[in-house]
Amino acid sequence: MAANYAIIETGGKQYRVQPGKSISVEKIEGETGSTVELDRVLLVSEDDKLSVGTPTVEGAKVVAEVTEQGRAKKIIILKYKSKTRYSVKTGHRQWLTKLAIKEIVTGGARPAAARKKASSGA
Template sequence: MFAVIKTGGKQYSVTAEDTITVMALAGNPGDAITFDNVLMIAGEGEPTFGAPFVAGATVAAEIVEQKRGPKVLSFKKRRRQNSKRKRGHRQDLTLVKITGVKTA
């Protein structure tokens, strides 16, 4: 059985025992969390689609690690103006292990 969940403005297709990287979630490693925004559940029989979410469906997960993504550099230079700007950014991410998919 698999589900499509929405978190951090993105959609993820997950099954039990999957490990995914999502935008930063509050919590410490080992904490249990649930995703209530389930867009679709499929597996046995016909798939169930939500409008927009499937009523009563949840996905249980556990936080594995809080980490940061790779550094992204933004460099702007205006030639012959003696003007330049360099900025860096690292996105906060959370590594999550899916423990189960529950239907209504």
């Protein structure tokens, strides 16, 4: 039996999520302990059935809980031009939100194979 998982998009990046796991994503507004619904679901795998969105799976969403709001490790940016005595050193810390995935709601999404057969038969 295959594990249930989904591919979601948030903050311009894609993440593979499973219930019970946690991920760090670009900052999402919400207090620690609040619930967030992510509706940009690109793919859902459930009991060996695969639903692929065009571009998203209709009715599917991922319910997650905000466990932490924080910042990533500092990255150092160096700019340097030789022979001109020019150098600049700056740092950046990105705001992140840590999410605990509670459940994947499919909303009656049909598998990609069934959708393809239904459209080709018409």
